[in-house]
Amino acid sequence: MLKRSFDSIGWALPVNSSASTKERILTAAEALFAQRGFEAASLRQLTAAAGVNLAAVNYHFGSKDNLVEEVFKRRLDQLNNRRLAALKQVTAQSETTLEDVLGAFIRPALDLSHDGGGGLFMRVLARAFAEHDDSLRKFLSDNYGHVMRQFTTEFAKLLPGLSKEELYWRIDLVTGALTHAMSGFGIIQRKSDVSETTHREQTAEHLIRFAAAGLRAP
Numbered sequence: 781m782l783k784r785s786f787d788s789i790g791w792a793l794p795v796n797s798s799a800s801t802k803e804r805i806l807t808a809a810e811a812l813f814a815q816r817g818f819e820a821a822s823l824r825q826l827t828a829a830a831g832v833n834l835a836a837v838n839y840h841f842g843s844k845d846n847l848v849e850e851v852f853k854r855r856l857d858q859l860n861n862r863r864l865a866a867l868k869q870v871t872a873q874s875e876t877t878l879e880d881v882l883g884a885f886i887r888p889a890l891d892l893s894h895d896g897g898g899g900l901f902m903r904v905l906a907r908a909f910a911e912h913d914d915s916l917r918k919f920l921s922d923n924y925g926h927v928m929r930q931f932t933t934e935f936a937k938l939l940p941g942l943s944k945e946e947l948y949w950r951i952d953l954v955t956g957a958l959t960h961a962m963s964g965f966g967i968i969q970r971k972s973d974v975s976e977t978t979h980r981e982q983t984a985e986h987l988i989r990f991a992a993a994g995l996r997a998p
Contacts, residue, residue, distance in 0.1 A: 802840045804830040810851050814903040817911055818848060849919055855901045860927045862888035871934060878938045882988045885931050886958055890980050893962035902962040939995060954991040961987055
């Protein structure tokens with residue numbers, strides 16, 4: 781069990797008053813975790829941002845650990861369902877290319893990052909690895925590791941010359957590049973005369989070409 785404590789520094793976030801209490805708590809928690817990390821985000825900050833009291837947090841989540849996990853589940857369940865559906869579609873084709881599989885992995889993630897708070901969530905995800913929280917990493921592996929294993933199986937079929945260890949190295953680097961692109965920290969930002977949809981597709985195309993070249997490298 782993770783051991784986390786809340787501090788007493790007040791901080792407020794704008795929230796949608798029409799959303800359910802649980803959704804308001806999750807939205808506030810996501811923003812707080814993105815900005816301050818898991819340890820530093822306080823109970824007072826969370827309740828003020830969500831416009832709720834402590835009893836509501838305890839009722840819906842029971843503990844901070846459960847709240848952290850629910851923040852991840854809200855986004856990752858949707859993301860990975862879309863990824864698996866896209867993977868099923870491309871592998872059902874008569875011929876599947878490396879770019880097809882990369883597209884099934886990358887495009888749903890980029891869609892999420894531009895879909896109502898997805899960019900914030902990517903910063904939360906980056907925090908999970910930056911803070912070296914072993915319990916949270918185990919939660920992510922236990923609940924979502926199967927998705928990455930399915931993609932790895934398809935990559936292995938298309939790249940038979942790579943050893944298992946080398947393939948894992950390259951997939952890890954591709955995942956890092958994707959996370960960077962999703963977080964919005966990159967130096968290439970959307971131009972004012974380019975639509976969000978066009979910019980997202982340009983990002984996907986560049987990233988797929990980059991990843992394919994890296995995976996195929998000798």
